Amino acid sequence: MADQSNPSFSLSAWLRGNWPILLVLAALALVPTFAAATDNPFLIRLFTRAVIFSIVAVALNFVLGYGGLVSLMHSGLFGVGAYTVAILAFHDYEATKFLGLFAGTDNLAISMPLAFLCAMGVAALTGIISLRTSGTYFIMITLAFNQMLYYFFVALQQYGGEDGLQVLANLHFADFNITKRTTFYYVAVGVLTATIFVFARLVQSRFGIILRATSQNERRVVALGIPPLRYKLMAFAISGAVTGLAGALWASGQAFVSPSDLSWVRAGDYVVMAVLGGMGRVWGPVLGAILFVLLEAYLPSWTQFWQLPFGIVVVLIVVYLRGGLVDVLGLTRSKSASNTEGGHA
Amino acid sequence: MTPILSVNNLYKRFSGLVATNDLSLNVMPGETHALIGPNGAGKTTLIAQLQGELAPDSGTISFKGRDITQEPPHRRSQLGMARSFQITSIFPQFTALANVSLAVQAQQGHGFKFWRDAWRDPALNGPAMEALATIGLDHRAQIVAEDLSHGERRQLELAMALAMKPSLLLLDEPMAGMGRQDGQRMTRILSGLKKDYAILIVEHDMDAVFALADRVSVLVAGSMIATGEPQSIRTDAAVKAAYLGHRS
Structure with a gap:
């Protein structure tokens, strides 16, 4: 009985369920080599975008797929992280002080953790209010917060307002120069890998299981003696923090950030990426983000009305693959099969 | 008294x-x-x-x-105080064992533990199996709750209540x-x-x-x-x- 109730971790079982992400990460790591061989540096740009959006989609899916919270403010949180890096770099370049108090910095070893913390703070503060609602109301409140963040950065004339803010300082991470295009790409893939690993741990920890239980039956969670709000808040803050980190990468990679990165349309795109890829796996949204970015890049070369076929692809996937792209791989666990993971992962 | x-x-x-x-x-x-x-x-x-x-x-x-x-x-x-509901209230996507493990977890205090694999934690699964055994559902421990029969789900709810000690x-x-x-x-x-x-x-x-x-x-x-x-x-x-x- 002890064996049955406490199955030990099995690598082969893990591989059976998760091999595609290893393949995808390996393929992503080979992109610069392929780009060099085909003399197509645009590929690195494109996949840097895909990798950074993947980080956001994975972070979003933690609250979306596992917490049942449809957030439309993740582009805003992304923007908070991006602007943190850009504004600090701006003050460093201009040799002025932020709010007349703090000097800026071009050191990402300082500004990236700050971006992480700022996004976490914004997520926590807004979460205290938004997480008291659920369903449609939650969606509307997060949308409202996203618009507030958007117009907040539009209003900051000193930092470019509507035109956005160029990063003119030479960013570096401690003593390392990571802004070279290929190096930066590898850093982004590394962050994505770490993100997937951390969230994979989180969703099967005690904390993660409470979050998943809350999305299935919040009333029951309360009746068991668990107050759900603090767990949802913590989950939202973690998701927001990682999203802010992705924003920081974005600002460093493009040396530019603009309010359009905070638009609510982008927030909707992140939700689409998570749903397309598959919300039932931590890494599912990575597939969605890559497909999204590829379609967005290549469909317009076939037709200027590219959003039409794009929409059709999304509809087909949602209708025929309830589990997203993860379903194509036949990895959605059959409902009746017994499984040792305690639930659908 | x-x-x-x-x-x-x-x-x-x-x-x-x-x-x-x-x-x-x-x-x-x-x-x-x-x-x-x-x-x-x-x-x-x-x-x-x-x-x-x-x-x-x-x-x-x-x-x-x-x-x-x-x-x-x-x-x-x-x-x-442990309540069972008139309309069965469980976690349909978790196995029977995971349902009861969550009740055990609630009873053990806060769940701000972020790293260790809780599905395989004997400190949770042990008492959960015991509660399942008490109500005679231990042979169904690994079945996803939504696939249990109505009667078994009612039993599962009771097991969750018992696991709260x-x-x-x-x-x-x-x-x-x-x-x-x-x-x-x-x-x-x-x-x-x-x-x-x-x-x-x-x-x-x-x-x-x-x-x-x-x-x-x-x-x-x-x-x-x-x-x-x-x-x-x-x-x-x-x-x-x-x-x-x-x-x-």
């Missing part, structure tokens, strides 16, 4: 309807107390107020000698929707639990009520019209008129 649960002069009104009307009730330690009454008498409303999901308009509720009228539901659960079980129609055979099995399970727990049970199945209860209270239109030994309730004229008469 002081009662483990003591309800005093509870009132609850929903716009025009008085759902709980000056209701007082004691549950003694170790006692199985049945609450019966016709549909709409306010039984579930009372359970919801005891568990804390609904707040009474006035009156007090004490649990283990402590006034809990203002305590939120999760605090009451932590103090040792409660001192009082609030059971809201544990046999609801069960066939005769499942109902009899549930009665057997509950009579096995009787000696270890104080139980307040709402039930329509009169065979089960008279087999299990030490005392029976009769609720009609929000008011308690009688409390007593099962035998005296069976013969009480007012009860017969109000309730039992309608059913036979």
